[in-house]
Amino acid sequence: MTGTTLKEISKALGLSISTVSRALKNHPDISEKTKQKVAELAHTLDYEPNANAISLRTRNNRLFGVIVPSISNFFYDSFISAVEEDSRLHNYNIMILQSGENPLIEEENLKLCRQNRVSGVFACITSQTKDITPFVKLKEQKVPLIFFDKVPPFEGYNKVCIADAESATLATNALIQSGRKSIIALFGNENLSITNKRVNAFKEAIQNVERRINYQVVFCNTTSDAYTLTTDLLNNLPKADGIFCMSDEILCGAMKAVQQKNKSIPKDIAVIALSNGFFPGLYFPEITYVETSGYKLGKAAFARMLECLEDNFETKELTINTTLVKGQSV
Amino acid sequence: MTGTTLKEISKALGLSISTVSRALKNHPDISEKTKQKVAELAHTLDYEPNANAISLRTRNNRLFGVIVPSISNFFYDSFISAVEEDSRLHNYNIMILQSGENPLIEEENLKLCRQNRVSGVFACITSQTKDITPFVKLKEQKVPLIFFDKVPPFEGYNKVCIADAESATLATNALIQSGRKSIIALFGNENLSITNKRVNAFKEAIQNVERRINYQVVFCNTTSDAYTLTTDLLNNLPKADGIFCMSDEILCGAMKAVQQKNKSIPKDIAVIALSNGFFPGLYFPEITYVETSGYKLGKAAFARMLECLEDNFETKELTINTTLVKGQSV
DNA sequence: AAGATGAAAGCAAACGTTTGCGAAAATGTT
DNA sequence: AACATTTTCGCAAACGTTTGCTTTCATCTT
Known part of the structure; x- marks a missing residue:
């Protein structure tokens, strides 16, 4: 059971527990x-520590939250997946916890981490998390x-993020270079710094070009938000010839x-996204x-975690570079 | 740290450890x-058991794998999500483990479950799992x-599955009733019993109808398999007017x-799928x-788990009913 | 007033490991 | 042969809880 x-092993062999323990560890x-x-x-008895x-x-439970x-x-x-892969390599386990955009559950999850005395925590906060x-x-x-990814706007923490501004700039420039003149720009939750950085980069990229480009920025929290808002905008701006999407959901x-x-891509309208692929x-x-x-991002976060486990004091903010992957939609 | x-609490209060323990449990x-x-x-000291x-x-670690x-x-x-929800309600935690279609990792994961002395395990086997x-x-x-979902073909285990045959029958009949005459039927991994049940139900549904219906059954393991195979079939069978998809990937x-x-749905061709939605x-x-x-499925599995935790001996095979959800593609 | 009852709290063992230290046995050194 | 050294192993405490049992008092009973 x-x-x-x-x-049990020690008894059966007439050895002490410590000897058995050391034997199994190749002491x-x-x-x-x-x-x-x-x-x-140990083998025949199916011993599992x-x-x-x-x-x-x-x-030290070799467990990450x-x-x-x-x-x-x-x-x-x-x-x-990335964190899991590296964890396996370093003999750690991970406990995956979802907070469902609910700060209360997020707190519950953190409590779980603390109660389980995890060795470290990777966290992406909800868009509702203030405290x-x-x-x-x-x-x-x-x-x-x-x-x-979604990190709190405070100093003194380890953060690993996508190069938000850079990615938005890259995408916007692609739209600009294909000659688009009227762009619908769809962004995520307005509360998040990740969103604001991208919005600003988008606007800046457009202002940096001489040609006059119309654009309309809207914020949407869900896929269906994005659907209805895009539908509206497509109706109101019949000249729209480009869509910028901040995320996969969008x-x-x-x-x-x-x-x-029934718009034809990319003839009628170009579409570009920031995406995982x-x-x-x-x-x-x-x-x-x-x-x-x-x-x-996961690889970088794990590497940073390992550093922290060695010398705990410093905090760092890292950034992951992004690249344009060409499809046929622009 | x-x-x-x-x-610590007991010392500070001049009480015994057991008293503190009982006090916190409202004994x-x-x-x-x-x-x-x-x-x-306990509160001011941020005590966490x-x-x-x-x-x-x-x-008893109140943990499910x-x-x-x-x-x-x-x-x-x-x-x-379903299992997590109910686990939270019953004060259990869950440890989510991915085996990535690799029986070796699957075994690793099981070892983890055993070493952590989980209270129970929910498992969906890989399509490669023989042993x-x-x-x-x-x-x-x-x-x-x-x-x-994907369960081994042996007796004497608890299994909770989608009503595979029923779901395929439902979908096939929907295609038939809309008058389709030439159907492309795309299924998943041929090794899995889940696939075979669905294939058989599909064929049976077609044979049960008087009208002559052409069909072509193919098996695909990935989304891109499904893409290339469908492309081929669409070329070879220009008359095809219906597509049956066994899963979301497909x-x-x-x-x-x-x-x-550039086929128009549902005018040129009908599409139906077995899907999560x-x-x-x-x-x-x-x-x-x-x-x-x-x-x-998760809800049912959890309920079954609870039953097992009470009286451990029996095993059962359960089935979840399915329903047709109408879109505009048929 | 003496014993019985009950409330409140403490003792100590146990869960299954790891590990510093000491003990015993085997081996080496002169 | 006597001692030093090394190899091999055991003792016991500790990690932080839970829990059966005992102890200590204060309160009742008659």
């Missing part, structure tokens, strides 16, 4: 002969905390509206996008 | 006065195991091909689908 223990103090015997019996006991004793608004999201999924004191508690307990909504209007490949023609790679 | 402990043996004092200090110590002592091929999948995501002895170990240790691939061919809503016109709800 509860699995073999060191005690030099133990002779090859006993190591053999122990290994054998009790992770809880180990964590308790060593005060990963907190995201939702796992139904290819961006976070790829982030998680980050639950996160501060972690910091007080010296458990490394890496914010990623791209999906916008594309539905474009399909409904999955959704753009789903459409025909494939959507041109600026890659905001959750995978790369 | 390591958080407040009962010992009747403890007076209201001390309960107050303890609660207060050490989950590892509790699990070790009580041999959830093993899926991938979380980048709306079906599994919604399954996980289920790692799962058998769990059974031997009397930890409840619920297979869901739907996405097929739709790309349809968009490329997310992707069908992304297209215009919205795709008609038979709802194979991961959410409902």
Whole structure:
């Protein structure tokens, strides 16, 4: 029922528990002969160390908490995959927690992390999160905390982000260079700094060009927001010839509206998105996008975590570069 | 660093550890006065019980393992959400593990579950999984195991599945009733029983109708498989007027091909899918689908888990009904 | 007033490991 | 042969809880 223990093995072999423990860990103090015997019996008895006991004793459970608004999201999924991959490599486990855009659940999740004495936490805050004191508690307990993607607007934390401004600039310039004159620009939640950075970069890119370019900026929180807003805008601005989508969710909504209007891409209208790459490949023609790679972000976040585990004091803000991936939509 | 402990509270208050422990649990043996004092200090000291110590002592860590091929999948995501929701309600945590269609990682994940002494496991096997002895170990240790969706073809296990045959029948009949005469039928991995059940139901539904209906069945493992195969078939069978998609992955691939061919839905060709509902809503016109709800599946699986935790012996095979959700694609 | 009752709290063992230190046995050194 | 050294192993405490049992008082009963 509860699995073999060191005690059982030690009894069966007439050894002490400590000897068995050391034998299994290949400790030099133990002779090859006993190591053999122990290994054998452990195997036939299907011995599996009790992770809880180990964590308790060593005060290190080799577990990371990963907190995201939702796992139904290819961006976070790829982030998680990257973290998971590296965790496996370094013999860590991860506990994935969703906060569903609800700060209360987010706090619950943090409590879970603390109660499980995780070795570190990767967190992407919800767009509703104003108060980050639950996160501060972690910091007080010296458990490394890496914010990623959606990060709080405060100093003194580790942050790993997409190069928000750069990515928006890249996308906007692509639209400009294809000669578009009237652009619908769809952004996400207005509360987030990630959104504002992108909006500003978008506007700046447009102002940097001599030619006069019309644009309309709107904010939408969901795919269906994006759909209805795009539909409206397409009706009100019949001359619109370009759509800028800040995220995959938005791209999906916008594309539905474009399909409904029966606009031809890229002849009638160009579409570009900041994206992880999955959704753009789903459409025909494939959507041109600026890659905001959750995978790369995850790799960077993990590397930073490892640094923190060694020397805990400093905090850093990192940025992941982005690249334009050409489809046929611009 | 390591958080407040009962010992610290007890010392500060001149009480014994056991008294503090009982006070925090509202045990009747403890007076209201001390309960107050303890609660207060615990709060100001930010006491959080050490989950590892509790699990070790009580041999019950209130943790479920959830093993899926991938979380980048709306079906599994919604399954996980359901399980998570109910787990939260019952004060359980879940450990989400991806096996990435790799039986080796799947086994690793199971080992993790065993080492963490989880209270139960929800598992969806990979399409490559032939050998289920790692799962058998769990059974031997009397930890409840619920297979869901993709389940092994053996007796004596708890299984919770979509009504595979029924869903395929429903979808096929919808195609038939709209008068389609030449159907492209796209299915997933041929190894899986889930696939075979659906194929058979599809064929049967077609044979049950008097009218002569052409069809072509193909198997595809990925979205891009579905895309290329659909493209080919659309070329070879210009008369094709219906597409049956066994899953969301397949739907996405097929739709790309349809968009490329510039076929009009539903005039030129009807499209129907077995789906969780997310992707069908992304297209215009919205795709008609038979709802194979991961959410409902999760709810059922959790309920079954709870039953197992009470009386461990029996095993059951359950089935979730499906319903047709009308879009404008048929 | 003496024993019985009950309320409130403490003792100590246990969960399964890890690990510093000491003990015993085997080997080496002169 | 006597001592020093090394190899091999065991003892026991600790990690932070929970819980059966005991102890200590204050309160009732008669």
